Amino acid sequence: MEFTFKQILPKIAAYCSYQDRCKQEITNRLLKWEYPEEDIEEVLAWLKDNKFWDESRYAASFVRGKFRGNKWGKRKISMALYQKGVEQNIGKEALNTEIKDEEYYEMALGIARKKVNQLMGKSDEKHIIKGKALQYLAGKGFESEVCFNAVEDVLYELEL
Template sequence: MSTLKKACSFCIYQERTQEEVREKLKSWHIPASEAEEIIAWLISENFINEGRYAQQFAGGKFRVKKWGRRKIIFALRSKGLSDRCIEEALAAIDEDEYRETLLALARRRKELLAAEESPLLTRKKITEYLVGKGYETDYIREALQAL
């Protein structure tokens, strides 16, 4: 199978970033100049679309893993995506759904914590959990007030 076909199959299987494809081509011992030509072709034929990748990644991490925007931003930046792609991906997350998810996480965490703990300690633990999930402190404050 030709390298181009293998690269196409690699991109069809799931969304990929340019960097992921570059690393895969490197692991196949493809020279850098040839790898860049392959990547350029994959982009021109829409096999690689980092905007689409960012939206699917952000939506999936939010819906499945319940990640907040801060954690999603960090993960997308670590994959080398542009700020524009990241902003567009985050804009696709529904604001109401985002707040509802945060509130549901806070409620669930409150239920898991022992009832005999002080309210201050409970609040601190909920806040730490939500910060770890990547939610912004303003939203966390709102959710804690709603509890």
């Protein structure tokens, strides 16, 4: 079933109202509904003009959710935004405005503390605990310097 421009607007507006969407998600949804590919830009322009879609707002919302909800580091969030087709400058801006440096380090420290405590039950060798905790933080997307400082601080706190 093909939709006209006027028929698709309420459907796509409702889709975008439910939660912030990126251009890629909107385009994919329109294609799934078999909307003509050559007319998608017109729909995107209408969504933007009527404030149903804003890539900067999407990026900011995405960054907040992944940082606070999933406890991801900046590297992992940045990569996810890239995979979603968000422009690099918009992603960087969102990361810089949505994540404060102190909050970022506190998050890394909390994750490191939890992981080190978990690992202490399985091993008493400092270098193994340190290596696995560093690897875990890096996997969460934290930069190597942040990982190293957080794990070192936790090991110092615990006098290991």
